[in-house]
Amino acid sequence: GAVVSQHPSWVICKSGTSVKIECRSLDFQATTMFWYRQFPKQSLMLMATSNEGSKATYEQGVEKDKFLINHASLTLSTLTVTSAHPEDSSFYICSAKAGGVPEQFFGPGTRLTVL
Amino acid sequence: AQSVTQLGSHVSVSEGALVLLRCNYSSSVPPYLFWYVQYPNQGLQLLLKYTSAATLVKGINGFEAEFKKSETSFHLTKPSAHMSDAAEYFCAVAEGGYSTLTFGKGTMLLVSP
Numbered sequence: 001g002a003v004v005s006q007h008p009s010w011v012i013c014k015s016g017t018s019v020k021i022e023c024r025s026l027d028f029q030a031t032t033m034f035w036y037r038q039f040p041k042q043s044l045m046l047m048a049t050s051n052e053g054s055k056a057t058y059e060q061g062v063e064k065d066k067f068l069i070n071h072a073s074l075t076l077s078t079l080t081v082t083s084a085h086p087e088d089s090s091f092y093i094c095s096a097k098a099g100g101v102p103e104q105f106f107g108p109g110t111r112l113t114v115l
Numbered sequence: 116a117q118s119v120t121q122l123g124s125h126v127s128v129s130e131g132a133l134v135l136l137r138c139n140y141s142s143s144v145p146p147y148l149f150w151y152v153q154y155p156n157q158g159l160q161l162l163l164k165y166t167s168a169a170t171l172v173k174g175i176n177g178f179e180a181e182f183k184k185s186e187t188s189f190h191l192t193k194p195s196a197h198m199s200d201a202a203e204y205f206c207a208v209a210e211g212g213y214s215t216l217t218f219g220k221g222t223m224l225l226v227s228p
Contacts, residue, residue: 004158034215043205043218044159093158102147102166102209104216106158 023094
């Protein structure tokens with residue numbers, strides 16, 4: 001149980017284009033989903049928290065107009081990197097949490113490379 | 116504010132030796148504590164969690180951790196390392212259990228034959 005998937009697992013795009021990453025909770029309803037960014041050999045940096053049907057809450061320093069988050073259902077959240085630039089290249093990981101439990105379950109991550 | 120400190124960015128052990136990964140936390144309220152493992156180019160997998168019940172918590176793959184309030188610690192141990200344990204390990208804290216997670220910087224466990 002508690003499986004979270006991400007799609008795509010890796011993506012290469014040209015500078016200036018937009019990329020959408022999907023995060024799905026496969027066997028539970030995720031009242032809250034989180035998006036993280038991880039640089040090589042570093043820890044996870046929380047980008048934003050989203051609750052189903054509400055606007056995402058972004059961490060300080062994260063551009064909400066650049067990283068668009070949608071949490072339209074209890075099993076799906078999407079992160080869209082708009083007008084991507086090489087500095088946006090990173091490993092993006094989502095996690096999902098059901099109501100009433102403290103732990104987060106993580107997706108396998110998406111490697112984004114912007115050329 | 117909550118924070119996590121993991122002592123040692125790298126820990127090296129021989130196969131069959133004891134594994135000890137250190138984690139200290141700070142929290143203004145009773146914390147919920149977690150250990151996650153990350154294999155290369157993968158997401159995080161929950162190893163175990165402390166949620167204010169038993170202070171000695173057993174997890175998957177033979178790992179366990181002990182919550183020590185007086186020492187504000189939650190060290191991860193395994194009696195006998197296996198080659199497949201080589202990975203990055205992250206300690207995390209959530210204040211009150213339902214807030215966001217704060218991660219430590221991670222400890223890379225290296226296992227030699």
